[in-house]
Amino acid sequence: MSLRSLKLDYRSWIGIWILSLLLLWEGIAWILHMWMSPQQAASRLPYLHDVLAALVRYSGTLAEQGAVTFGNAAIGFAGGAMLGLMLALLMSAAVWLERTLSPYVISSQMIPIIGLAPIVYGIIHHAEWARIVMAAYVTFFPIVIHTLKGLKSAAPEHLELMRSCGASLPARYIKCLLPSALPGLFSGMKIAAPLAVTSSIVVELMGAPDGLGVLMVSSLYYGSAQVGMFWATIMLSIGIGLISYLVISLAERWLTPWQPEFRAKGGNAV
Template sequence: MTRARLASLLLLAALLAAWEAACRTLGLPKLVLPPPSAVATSLWQGLASGYFWPHLQATMLELLLGVAGGCAVGFGAGIALAESAPLRRLLMPYVVASQVVPKLALAPLFVLWFGFGMTSTVVITALICFFPLLENTLTALQQVPPERLELFRMLGATRAQTLWRLKLPSGLPGILAGLRVAVVLALVGAVVGEFIGASRGLGALVIASQGTMDTSLMFAVLVLIAALGMSVYQATLLLERWLLLPFTRNS
């Protein structure tokens, strides 16, 4: 693991060095492609002056609210659809239809309905991360081994007991995989929502840097977005390990 991380850091350093050398050798203007040194300067200045912090906090809050709301609804809907075949046949086409429509096309409507600011961005974020958790929960609960289901029936377990003691523990890895996907997509939703309906946030800062033709600032914001996404993803992995720890001990 240490060697893999070291190799990854060395690869990153090599890519940054090649980027820097290409910018200096080819004489590319900073407006087209700033060198990593210019991006690092903009990043440091924004962090040291406190300019980035309100935008970073706004995006983090929108991300957390959107993930909490979207995943809660997606998890509950996944359980309901997995437990009821008639409900699944009735609602699944509408669920899929709601997801195939590009969220960027819906963003102006959300701004019209919920106004500019955090609410519309949270709704977009929740809508984006809703489907991965629903689909993974639905699939995971339907893939319980039939022999285990038959054993629970023979033992006289109720439907709720079967769900709580068999289906959810068996499907937990698949459900958590859906959570990982949802978290990554949620950050995309938050940034896209800020492109259109927010005056604060990392997405709004990208639009502002584009308006001022400050490409170095734009790249610095993209670095912050990537760092935030990696941090949230790692937090999801830690949560997954903690939730799966009792099962690994038992095995």
């Protein structure tokens, strides 16, 4: 069997898994509607086709509020990624810097998002900046950890060769250390991107004037009358996080083609 056919089979299995999940959703919703009143069943798990209908019906509102959430999350993600990259570069420059900064970087993540969000929102008193700060907060930690690991993975013999050739420190970083760190950087970004969206929504739940979190709260307030809107908001939030992950994955494939999983493989697989 060729590698191409294996890839097609793998994609087919993903499609089967997604289809099975959707059918399971419809089946559970059907069972709930058999044993409960329509309002009670819908409040627990509505039919998938009702959620999809709500996505279409409220597409304008969802797109507008989703853009607000995604925009703030993207700005915070970019800022957190830059901060994480700079911290990783500093920590890689000297062992004493890594030992000094590591406890602070790790301890900064001890506060849960749901506890920190109202504190940040209460201090800043600005919904947009609070969302950006929280998105940056959840972004920089995985960036630091994975980028630092990538910087340490550079081949010692390559660094020694560059030192023997008289290469400067910036040249060693540009030609050797940073390319080694790119896979780790992208791994951290793929983890952080969905978290940035989630943190922005958490801030919106605290009383922001707009965003997907506001739609969630308002739809919960109206109960079963807006259950479709609530689940449509959840689906859109998942979609935004998934798209962010896929975009970063495509950028990784384009910028780091030397990774083993991206190399073209010839021959046949048994």
